[in-house]
Amino acid sequence: MREWRWWIRETLRLRTLLRRGRMERDLDEEMQFHIDHLIEQEIAKGLSPVDARNAALRAMEGLEQKKEECRDMRRTQWIDQFLQDLKYASRSLLKNPTVSLVAFASLALGIGANTAIFSLINTVLMRPLPGVASPEGLVRLTSGSFSFPQFESLRAQQLFAHAVAVTDDQFQVEIAGTPRISNAALVSGEYFSALGVNVAHGRPLNAEDERTQSLVAVLDYGFWERAFSANPQVIGQSMRVNRMAVTIIGVAPPEFHGVVVGRPADFTIAITVYPLLRPERSEILTRRSAHWLTIMGRLLPDSPLEQSNARLQVIWPQVLAATAPADTRATDKFFERKTSLEAAGNGFSPLRRVYTSPLYILMGLVGLVLLVACVNIANLLIARGAARHREFAIRQSIGAGRSRLIRQLLTESLLLSALAGTAGLLLAVGTARYLVTFISSSSNPISLDLSLDARVLAFSAAATILSAILCGLAPAIRGSRVDLSSGLKESARNLRGGAGLRRILVVAQIALSMILAVGSGLFLNSFRQLRAIDVGFSPTGVLLARADAVTAGYREERAMQFFKSLEERVSVIPGVESAGLAWAPPVSRGFGNNGRVSAEGRPPLSGQDRVAWSNFISPGYIGAIGQRLVAGRDFTDQDRANSPLVAIVNQTMAPHYFGNENPIGKRIDTRGGTKFDCEIVGVVRDAIHFDPKEKQQRVFYEPYAQGPDFLGGENMILAVRTGDSAGAANRIRAAVSNLDRSVATEIETLQTHVDGSLARETGCWPRCPATSVDSPSCLWQSDSMA
Amino acid sequence: MLTEGNFGILTSVTEGTYMSKPSDLVQGTLDLLLLKIVALEPLHAWAISQRLKQVSGEVLQVSDGSLYPALHKLEHEGWIEAEWKVTENGRRAKFYSLTRPGQRALEREAANWERLSGAISQVVRLNEA
Numbered sequence: 001m002r003e004w005r006w007w008i009r010e011t012l013r014l015r016t017l018l019r020r021g022r023m024e025r026d027l028d029e030e031m032q033f034h035i036d037h038l039i040e041q042e043i044a045k046g047l048s049p050v051d052a053r054n055a056a057l058r059a060m061e062g063l064e065q066k067k068e069e070c071r072d073m074r075r076t077q078w079i080d081q082f083l084q085d086l087k088y089a090s091r092s093l094l095k096n097p098t099v100s101l102v103a104f105a106s107l108a109l110g111i112g113a114n115t116a117i118f119s120l121i122n123t124v125l126m127r128p129l130p131g132v133a134s135p136e137g138l139v140r141l142t143s144g145s146f147s148f149p150q151f152e153s154l155r156a157q158q159l160f161a162h163a164v165a166v167t168d169d170q171f172q173v174e175i176a177g178t179p180r181i182s183n184a185a186l187v188s189g190e191y192f193s194a195l196g197v198n199v200a201h202g203r204p205l206n207a208e209d210e211r212t213q214s215l216v217a218v219l220d221y222g223f224w225e226r227a228f229s230a231n232p233q234v235i236g237q238s239m240r241v242n243r244m245a246v247t248i249i250g251v252a253p254p255e256f257h258g259v260v261v262g263r264p265a266d267f268t269i270a271i272t273v274y275p276l277l278r279p280e281r282s283e284i285l286t287r288r289s290a291h292w293l294t295i296m297g298r299l300l301p302d303s304p305l306e307q308s309n310a311r312l313q314v315i316w317p318q319v320l321a322a323t324a325p326a327d328t329r330a331t332d333k334f335f336e337r338k339t340s341l342e343a344a345g346n347g348f349s350p351l352r353r354v355y356t357s358p359l360y361i362l363m364g365l366v367g368l369v370l371l372v373a374c375v376n377i378a379n380l381l382i383a384r385g386a387a388r389h390r391e392f393a394i395r396q397s398i399g400a401g402r403s404r405l406i407r408q409l410l411t412e413s414l415l416l417s418a419l420a421g422t423a424g425l426l427l428a429v430g431t432a433r434y435l436v437t438f439i440s441s442s443s444n445p446i447s448l449d450l451s452l453d454a455r456v457l458a459f460s461a462a463a464t465i466l467s468a469i470l471c472g473l474a475p476a477i478r479g480s481r482v483d484l485s486s487g488l489k490e491s492a493r494n495l496r497g498g499a500g501l502r503r504i505l506v507v508a509q510i511a512l513s514m515i516l517a518v519g520s521g522l523f524l525n526s527f528r529q530l531r532a533i534d535v536g537f538s539p540t541g542v543l544l545a546r547a548d549a550v551t552a553g554y555r556e557e558r559a560m561q562f563f564k565s566l567e568e569r570v571s572v573i574p575g576v577e578s579a580g581l582a583w584a585p586p587v588s589r590g591f592g593n594n595g596r597v598s599a600e601g602r603p604p605l606s607g608q609d610r611v612a613w614s615n616f617i618s619p620g621y622i623g624a625i626g627q628r629l630v631a632g633r634d635f636t637d638q639d640r641a642n643s644p645l646v647a648i649v650n651q652t653m654a655p656h657y658f659g660n661e662n663p664i665g666k667r668i669d670t671r672g673g674t675k676f677d678c679e680i681v682g683v684v685r686d687a688i689h690f691d692p693k694e695k696q697q698r699v700f701y702e703p704y705a706q707g708p709d710f711l712g713g714e715n716m717i718l719a720v721r722t723g724d725s726a727g728a729a730n731r732i733r734a735a736v737s738n739l740d741r742s743v744a745t746e747i748e749t750l751q752t753h754v755d756g757s758l759a760r761e762t763g764c765w766p767r768c769p770a771t772s773v774d775s776p777s778c779l780w781q782s783d784s785m786a
Numbered sequence: 787m788l789t790e791g792n793f794g795i796l797t798s799v800t801e802g803t804y805m806s807k808p809s810d811l812v813q814g815t816l817d818l819l820l821l822k823i824v825a826l827e828p829l830h831a832w833a834i835s836q837r838l839k840q841v842s843g844e845v846l847q848v849s850d851g852s853l854y855p856a857l858h859k860l861e862h863e864g865w866i867e868a869e870w871k872v873t874e875n876g877r878r879a880k881f882y883s884l885t886r887p888g889q890r891a892l893e894r895e896a897a898n899w900e901r902l903s904g905a906i907s908q909v910v911r912l913n914e915a
Contacts, residue, residue, distance in 0.1 A: 005885075012864070038850060060849075063851070069855035070854050
């Protein structure tokens with residue numbers, strides 16, 4: 001019965017929609033029939049035909065109004081009216097193209113900026129890992145990194161359905177003879193099963209691959225497309241990773257980009273093959289002091305997060321006891337380490353710690369921009385509404401209700417903002433990508449999957465509707481308040497009451513603009529301060545070249561020789577003023593070596609006071625980056641491995657150890673002992689070592705040739721000061737491949753490097769490039785920590 | 787509305803969307819009367835208005851104009867359906883008749899009305915006594 005009634009109603013509704021003309025004629029005819037009968041009746045009562053007709057019309061109580069009421073009874077009325085409103089709206093927008101264009105442009109920019117920032121927030125902070133099955137079941141251990149023995153010990157406790165260790169590192173990959181540097185994920189065997197990720201081709205990594213140290217890799221879909229032209233035949237073929245043949249066993253699905261948001265891996269390999277690919281870190285799997293892994297897990301189906309966490313607290317002391325380094329005492333900090341579980345469904349990101357607050361601040365700012373734009377447009381529309389006073393009066397006099405007029409005006413602003421919203425969405429896609437390239441640099445590439453998802457679309461739809469209401473409602477209410485008699489008689493001059501509303505809007509506009517100006521001023525100012533910060537050297541006209549000789553197999557003396565030859569070849573390139581090698585570039589974000597330093601003839605220092613950071617450089621480096629030598633001399637080629645040890649200290653370090661005394665000629669022990677075998681030969685200006693917000697660090701420089709053993713397994717940065725960056729860059733590349741074709745090179749300007757670091761700046765850039773998945777490049781730091 | 791709740795009769799079907807209301811007639815009652823009238827035989831609107839005046843005397847005043855929105859509303863609710871037929875004097879007219887859902891609605895609302903009016907008259911008599 002109910003269905004039947006629904007059927008009757010809906011067919012009628014459809015008929016009404018499709019045959020509107022026929023419905024209108026029927027309505028006319030039906031009422032005319034009634035009126036004719038009434039007239040007959042009145043004539044029969046003795047009225048004249050004219051009087052009878054008038055009486056009949058009176059009896060109908062307003063024929064047109066009744067017709068409109070009948071139309072209102074149709075369930076299609078709102079669709080009809082909406083289409084009609086839309087027609088009117090487009091007509092009236094076109095009638096005043098300048099106003100419409102201004103409104104359209106400011107709304108499109110406003111909605112576009114909001115959508116762009118929101119899509120970044122969504123991608124970086126909110127979105128569950130794409131391509132992962134039930135991401136809500138994923139957790140990770142807080143906070144920081146763990147050793148491989150710790151992971152194995154925890155895995156054996158079966159706290160999780162699948163326990164996974166992950167990290168990533170860069171490797172030199174050779175495909176079809178061309179070397180390139182790729183980021184790879186290093187994972188334990190259950191990675192793909194824990195994430196519930198299936199492969200698009202081939203097979204995933206499994207526990208057996210981890211156990212047997214198989215040199216096999218699963219490619220990222222994008223990398224497969226870029227490097228292998230999406231050729232499905234690559235399964236079973238091998239590629240060279242750090243000169244080792246690695247067999248490709250699978251291709252990950254296109255939507256899956258790993259668990260580190262912003263730093264996708266080109267391929268995934270078993271964690272146990274890491275020592276095979278990096279012989280210089282051969283002990284990393286067994287070394288108990290090497291904390292380099294993020295541990296995550298898939299919760300057991302019957303054990304929710306709180307319960308698993310409670311179990312972890314029981315297990316954890318046992319794990320610590322089983323994995324303590326040999327020389328650890330029971331009172332050591334090692335045993336004080338706490339950990340707990342936290343949800344990891346949206347992955348980890350080095351971007352989060354740094355960008356969360358800037359993104360929310362930006363969101364607030366662009367929100368204000370949109371608000372100001374809306375108020376602005378509201379004002380424009382009210383002004384135009386005044387000009388349309390007469391139009392509204394006429395429409396009301398022929399039967400349009402006030403709510404109908406408001407709806408009409410709101411449709412206009414909705415149409416406007418819908419058009420602007422669509423344009424804004426397109427704008428947002430480009431803007432968000434641009435913002436990412438702005439903070440990305442070749443030394444720390446950031447790659448985000450900014451494809452529009454339902455959440456972003458919903459946001460921009462909400463922004464569109466909200467702005468339609470914000471900029472349309474006040475003008476609509478104001479515009480629909482029509483005094484019929486005066487409205488019909490005269491035109492636009494009649495504006496009583498409107499002045500008040502407009503005054504309020506203008507005040508709101510000024511207030512909002514003030515907030516906006518101050519807010520963005522503060523934001524820009526802190527940014528400009530960073531740019532204007534005295535970095536302690538002059539980055540303009542300097543190139544930084546990274547040649548990956550270590551991956552190409554250079555070690556020890558050969559590696560030293562390679563970089564030395566490269567430096568020599570580059571310094572004779574025409575246009576190159578100076579060139580020099582350094583182990584760590586300036587503003588190197590946590591890449592460094594520190595240790596205890598003691599000074600001859602001074603009272604011994606204790607704790608952190610005796611720690612200084614060191615860098616290893618070649619003679620031309622200080623000149624190349626434009627760091628000023630304030631006293632003494634630079635290193636020379638005479639400072640060799642077998643000559644007396646020398647050092648250059650920075651302006652913060654000199655008074656720390658020697659007070660007001662001249663540090664030149666003083667002797668220190670760079671190992672914190674009492675050998676005092678190293679003579680200070682120079683003092684340089686402070687340069688930013690890690691991070692501009694950090695207070696100046698004590699830094700000293702040692703000749704590369706006199707550096708520690710581990711330098712033989714590390715790549716050096718070549719800084720080149722030149723008047724012709726583009727030309728020099730090509731010649732540097734040529735110089736590298738003349739020395740050895742298999743060495744990959746990356747070149748960026750020092751300015752880009754510094755800007756990239758500064759743009760990332762919020763005061764808490766982590767010690768390592770990755771917060772959660774600590775990259776092994778900072779192992780030296782923990783190893784050499786005093 | 788007619789279908790919803792026992793007190794539907796007292797609520798106007800068209801409240802809010804109407805610009806004019808019949809003064810002496812609760813609008814919900816008009817719906818009930820119209821359903822009852824077309825339940826007896828299919829009629830066109832003019833005949834319905836005549837019948838209304840005829841059966842209720844001058845007590846229930848329904849203006850000629852207000853009849854149409856009420857009829858169209860019932861039609862779009864699916865309670866009555868319309869058909870164009872030729873009248874005895876040769877003109878085309880729209881004849882309304884009750885549908886099966888309309889039949890049920892009528893029974894339900896008539897029963898409600900009986901109950902309500904019975905109760906009210908009892909209360910009124912009580913006051914007189």
